[in-house]
Amino acid sequence: MSSANNPVPHALIEAFSSGQCVPVLGPGVLSGVTDKQGKNIPADSDSLILAMNNGRPMAPKLMYEFPRAAMNIELKKGRKTVTRFLDTVYRDTDWAPSEFHQQLGQLDLPYIIDMNRDTQLQQAWSNKKHLLVVGVARIGGATERYRLFQYDGTEYQAIEEQDVDTHLPVLFKPVGTPIPESLYIASDADYVDYLTELMGGFGMPAFLKQRRKGLHYLLLGLPLNRDTSRMLINDIIYDAGQPSGWSCTSAGVSNSSEAASVASKETRFLQRQGLEAIPCQPMDCLQQLQTLRAVSA
Incomplete structure (x- = not known):
């Protein structure tokens, strides 16, 4: 089920409609978000x-x-x-609400991965109970590289894994968020530490590692032009189903030899991971999935 006017594959529609497809948000989904002066985020x-x-x-x-x-x-x-x-x-900074995140937040999705540090989806889920998993780095006294928070519809409370309500939807923010605490993966040293523990199995809680088995992923606005992002995705989507999922980036590529080399690396990574590239802007993809999901409901 793919055409110039409807590039969303049928397998993606089925996975999304059944709750087996996890959106993975990259910087491209924040395109057009501005402050009161019109400055882009x-x-x-x-x-x-x-x-x-x-x-x-x-x-x-x-x-x-x-x-x-x-x-x-x-x-x-x-x-x-x-x-x-x-x-x-x-x-x-007071950023305008993102239409993309508002629409995504209205869907009853059990698991979303947000590779950005903004709070747009947390705001969109402000009336919805959920779990927040945040990546952390360079902490002492423990091997785990994540913090857990449970949102009761009003505020977040830090919790231990044994107290988690695993029936709640999960928002996983690997590289951080300022809410409810300022926790960020930012510098090279942060990434080295976090990726090391992520590869060792300590970058996400056990219940989430169990939940992710056999899931599919939809990468939205997430360029894979650097090793760091590729390594993060490689370990976060471990144990994915087949196919692993789909990638929709909207990133332009110039004709330079460097850009061609980058594009080639991205293509090889997607093929190796079993991620199909689809020719669609993230917002267009989301709107098509919303429409088709409503029709099939």
């Missing part, structure tokens, strides 16, 4: 680096990826500087 690597450096580009080797730039700032000015920057962007 920093979401992708380049925009985050520029925002962190007062609008000025950093050295080319630091512009390569946000974690590298954040590590440079952390070494020069301390970890609190990076955290303060991310709090200013994602907690203290």
